Amino acid sequence: MNKPTTIAAVVPAAGVGARMGLNHPKQYLKIGDKTVLEHTLGKLAQVPQLTKLYVAVSETDGYFDELDLSGLAVSRVTGGQERSDSVLNALLAMQSTAPDWVLVHDAARPLVEINDITNLIEQCLTHQEGGILASKVKDTIKRGTSHSEETVPRATLWQALTPQFFPYHQLLNALQQAQQNNAQITDEASAVELAGQPVRLVSGRSDNIKITTPEDYALASFLMSQQSKARSL
Numbered sequence: 177m178n179k180p181t182t183i184a185a186v187v188p189a190a191g192v193g194a195r196m197g198l199n200h201p202k203q204y205l206k207i208g209d210k211t212v213l214e215h216t217l218g219k220l221a222q223v224p225q226l227t228k229l230y231v232a233v234s235e236t237d238g239y240f241d242e243l244d245l246s247g248l249a250v251s252r253v254t255g256g257q258e259r260s261d262s263v264l265n266a267l268l269a270m271q272s273t274a275p276d277w278v279l280v281h282d283a284a285r286p287l288v289e290i291n292d293i294t295n296l297i298e299q300c301l302t303h304q305e306g307g308i309l310a311s312k313v314k315d316t317i318k319r320g321t322s323h324s325e326e327t328v329p330r331a332t333l334w335q336a337l338t339p340q341f342f343p344y345h346q347l348l349n350a351l352q353q354a355q356q357n358n359a360q361i362t363d364e365a366s367a368v369e370l371a372g373q374p375v376r377l378v379s380g381r382s383d384n385i386k387i388t389t390p391e392d393y394a395l396a397s398f399l400m401s402q403q404s405k406a407r408s409l
């Protein structure tokens with residue numbers, strides 16, 4: 177009999193939220209009665225394929241241990257300077273019990289739908305290649321600084337979202353290689369691309385927004401209330 181595929185989740189939550197401009201990290205902003213991070217972990221906890229959640233938080237974070245995460249299989253790991261360092265630290269922390277695959281999801285994306293996560297997992301496992309949720313660019317795209325220099329053809333442009341889902345060893349090697357080369361990477365897929373390996377684009381909902389600025393927070397609060405209304409129907 178085949179051994180079941182093991183999948184762990186990594187939640188990078190060690191950012192300071194500079195673009196939000198608050199005096200505390202945005203993952204601890206409240207939406208309703210829960211923090212953004214609790215909403216995000218609550219979503220991941222509903223994905224049956226995920227056996228363990230690793231949350232990377234800053235060493236000096238005094239908020240995380242105050243959260244009520246009872247009932248969730250969550251481990252705290254120490255984050256790093258950049259998002260990619262936080263993810264790499266989490267992968268190293270699980271090395272002795274390494275899963276087959278890892279699913280990396282931003283703490284700051286609490287609106288992700290469970291169906292999108294399970295679709296990403298299914299498509300990647302079926303094709304046996306890593307992949308990411310992404311959403312096709314919908315607007316006309318300009319290149320320029322103060323003036324538009326060009327309208328960029330958008331037929332093959334996608335906005336990268338999370339989760340991003342890769343075989344554990346592939347992602348570990350790709351992140352280590354990117355770090356050794358001092359490569360600037362903003363998501364897992366960019367490390368895997370640099371390693372010359374395929375990254376499947378799996379279409380996901382564009383309202384899986386990352387809370388980055390105050391207007392994102394207002395929009396996320398509205399969308400979250402719509403999601404809870406839809407659940408209670």
Ligand SMILES: Nc1ccn([C@@H]2O[C@H](COP(=O)(O)OP(=O)(O)OP(=O)(O)O)[C@@H](O)[C@H]2O)c(=O)n1
Pocket residue numbers: 187188189190191192193194195196202203232255256257258259260262263282283284285386387388
């Ligand atoms: N050193 C870092 C930086 C970011 N993140 C996490 O990566 C996710 C996406 O990053 P981003 O939106 O850029 O968050 P911040 O770095 O907090 O925001 P900013 O860039 O505005 O400071 C967030 O969940 C954030 O907590 C992390 O774990 N470790």
Ligand SMILES: C[C@](O)(CO)[C@H](O)COP(=O)(O)O
Pocket residue numbers: 259282335336337338362363364386388
């Ligand atoms: C991983 C990510 O959320 C994909 O959109 C994103 O790249 C995080 O970092 P950013 O600095 O906000 O681009």
